[in-house]
Amino acid sequence: MNQYWGVDADPTAQGRIKGARPVAVLDIGSNSVRLVVYERHARSLTPLYNEKTACALGRGLAQTGKIAYENIDRALTAIQRFALVSRLMRVGTTHILATSAVREASNSKAFVDAVEQTMGGKVTVLSGAEEAHFAALGAISGMPGFNGVVGDLGGGSLELSTISGGIDSTGETHQLGVIRLQDDSENSPSRGQAIAKRRLKKSALLDGQGGSFCAIGGTWRSLAKVHQVLRNYPLHMVQNYEVGAADMLDLCEQIVAATASGKAYVGAELASSSRRDLVPYGAAVMIEVLKAGKFSSVIFSALGVREGYLFGLLDEGERAIDPLLQMAEDVNVLRSRSPQHAEDLISFSGGLLETPGIAEPAEETRLRRTACYLADIGWRGHPDYRGEQAVDMVAYGAATGIDHPGRAFLAEVLAVRYMGLKQKSMSASLLALSGATMSARARLLGAMFRVGYPMSAAMPGVLPRIRFELDANVLRLLLPSDLAFLDG
Structure with missing residues (x-):
C-alpha cells in the first residue's frame, strides 16, 4: 500500500497554489456517483479531479422502495476507487453527500455503512429542503447576481427554490427526477410530461411570476449542450449560458414529440450515452416548469449542490469575495512573469480611462482588473501561437462569476494584446457576444497592454511613474526625465 499513497515526498506540482490542501465532495446521486477534488476550499473552486460513474441507484425505487443490489455493488466499486483517489491526492477533507435515492430507500442503511467504512467519513443524507438550499447556493456561488427561481433536476427528484439578493427561500422537492419519471411513465416522455x-x-x-429560471443538473446540462450545437453557438460551455424561454420550449417540445413517435430526437448524438435516453424526460420537466412559471429566460448553471455545500461552509467574508477576481489573481500568481506587474497595469489602465473622463461602470472595472491579472498568461507559448493559446484559456476556461459576453470581452483584450489590432483569429460570432461598445473597450485595453509591456518588460516599478495628460483633445503619455529614452 505504501508504494501508492504512503510516500513521504510531496507530489504537489509547482503549478499549484502553494500550501493549498485539496478538498473533495463525493456526491451519491440517484443517477450517478461522482467525486470532485478541488485544489483548495476557497471562493473560487478549481477542480483537480472530476469523475462520475453511472450507477442508477434510483432505478425502480418508486416501484420497490429499495435500491437494486446490483446498483449498490456498482456504486461501492466506484467508491472504492474514489477512496483511493482521495488518498493519492492527499485530500484534507472529503464531504460525502447523498440525495433522494439514499434518503428514500428502505435498504439504504447498509449501503451508507459500507460507504462510511470505505471512505473513512460520515455520509450526510440531505433532505429535500437541504438539497434545494445547497443547489441554490451553488447557483449563487457561480452567478452572484442571479435573482429568480432555481431548479435542480436529479435522477430521483426536482428541487426548487427562489433566490433574491443572494438569499434563497425555503425549498421544495418534487418527485420528478428523470429516472423516476422514466419509470413512472413506463418509458413515455409524453406521459412523463403529463x-x-x-x-x-x-x-x-x-406562480407564473416570470423572470429567469436557473437550471441545474446533468440532464439539463446535456439539454443545454444540444441547444448550443443546434444553434451554432460559439461557446460550448453550460455555465451562465442563457437562452430565451420560448426557444428552449421549442427544442424541448421537439424532443418529446420525436421520442413519442419512436424517432431519435434532434441532437441525440450530442448527448453522452449515459444521458441520451434521459434527455427527453428532462425536456418534459423543463416544458412544464417554464409553462408554470411563465419564465422569460433560462440560464444554466454547471455549479450545484456540491459547490453550494462548500460555499455554505465559508465564512461571511469569504463568501463576499469575487470568484472571478480570485481566479484571475490565482492564475496571475501561477502563470505571469511578475504578479506585481498586474497591479501596475490596473493603475496604468485606470489612468488611461480617467484622464479623458471615460466612464467605467463597476462591472467594466472588474472585467478590466481581471484582464490585467490575465494579461501575461501566454508568455511561455511559442510567439506565433501565444495569442490563440491565451484567447482559448480565457474564452474556454473554467472561471465562474462571469457571463458569456464577459468571456468574449476578455478574449478580445488578450487577442489584441498578443496579436495586435488587426488580428483575425477570433471568430466573428464569439466577438459579437460582447457587443460593439465592449468590443471597442476591449481593443482599447489590449492596445494599452501593447504599450505598457514593452516599456516595463513585464516587471513592476516602471508603469506607476508614467502618467497621461489630455491637451487640446490630444492624449499624451508623460515620461519622467530618466525614462525619456522610452519615447517611441
Whole structure:
C-alpha cells in the first residue's frame, strides 16, 4: 500500500497554489456517483479531479422502495476507487453527500455503512429542503447576481427554490427526477410530461411570476449542450449560458414529440450515452416548469449542490469575495512573469480611462482588473501561437462569476494584446457576444497592454511613474526625465 499513497515526498506540482490542501465532495446521486477534488476550499473552486460513474441507484425505487443490489455493488466499486483517489491526492477533507435515492430507500442503511467504512467519513443524507438550499447556493456561488427561481433536476427528484439578493427561500422537492419519471411513465416522455404537469401544481414557487429560471443538473446540462450545437453557438460551455424561454420550449417540445413517435430526437448524438435516453424526460420537466412559471429566460448553471455545500461552509467574508477576481489573481500568481506587474497595469489602465473622463461602470472595472491579472498568461507559448493559446484559456476556461459576453470581452483584450489590432483569429460570432461598445473597450485595453509591456518588460516599478495628460483633445503619455529614452 505504501508504494501508492504512503510516500513521504510531496507530489504537489509547482503549478499549484502553494500550501493549498485539496478538498473533495463525493456526491451519491440517484443517477450517478461522482467525486470532485478541488485544489483548495476557497471562493473560487478549481477542480483537480472530476469523475462520475453511472450507477442508477434510483432505478425502480418508486416501484420497490429499495435500491437494486446490483446498483449498490456498482456504486461501492466506484467508491472504492474514489477512496483511493482521495488518498493519492492527499485530500484534507472529503464531504460525502447523498440525495433522494439514499434518503428514500428502505435498504439504504447498509449501503451508507459500507460507504462510511470505505471512505473513512460520515455520509450526510440531505433532505429535500437541504438539497434545494445547497443547489441554490451553488447557483449563487457561480452567478452572484442571479435573482429568480432555481431548479435542480436529479435522477430521483426536482428541487426548487427562489433566490433574491443572494438569499434563497425555503425549498421544495418534487418527485420528478428523470429516472423516476422514466419509470413512472413506463418509458413515455409524453406521459412523463403529463405527470410533471400534475405534480408541479403543488409548487408554491412556480406562480407564473416570470423572470429567469436557473437550471441545474446533468440532464439539463446535456439539454443545454444540444441547444448550443443546434444553434451554432460559439461557446460550448453550460455555465451562465442563457437562452430565451420560448426557444428552449421549442427544442424541448421537439424532443418529446420525436421520442413519442419512436424517432431519435434532434441532437441525440450530442448527448453522452449515459444521458441520451434521459434527455427527453428532462425536456418534459423543463416544458412544464417554464409553462408554470411563465419564465422569460433560462440560464444554466454547471455549479450545484456540491459547490453550494462548500460555499455554505465559508465564512461571511469569504463568501463576499469575487470568484472571478480570485481566479484571475490565482492564475496571475501561477502563470505571469511578475504578479506585481498586474497591479501596475490596473493603475496604468485606470489612468488611461480617467484622464479623458471615460466612464467605467463597476462591472467594466472588474472585467478590466481581471484582464490585467490575465494579461501575461501566454508568455511561455511559442510567439506565433501565444495569442490563440491565451484567447482559448480565457474564452474556454473554467472561471465562474462571469457571463458569456464577459468571456468574449476578455478574449478580445488578450487577442489584441498578443496579436495586435488587426488580428483575425477570433471568430466573428464569439466577438459579437460582447457587443460593439465592449468590443471597442476591449481593443482599447489590449492596445494599452501593447504599450505598457514593452516599456516595463513585464516587471513592476516602471508603469506607476508614467502618467497621461489630455491637451487640446490630444492624449499624451508623460515620461519622467530618466525614462525619456522610452519615447517611441
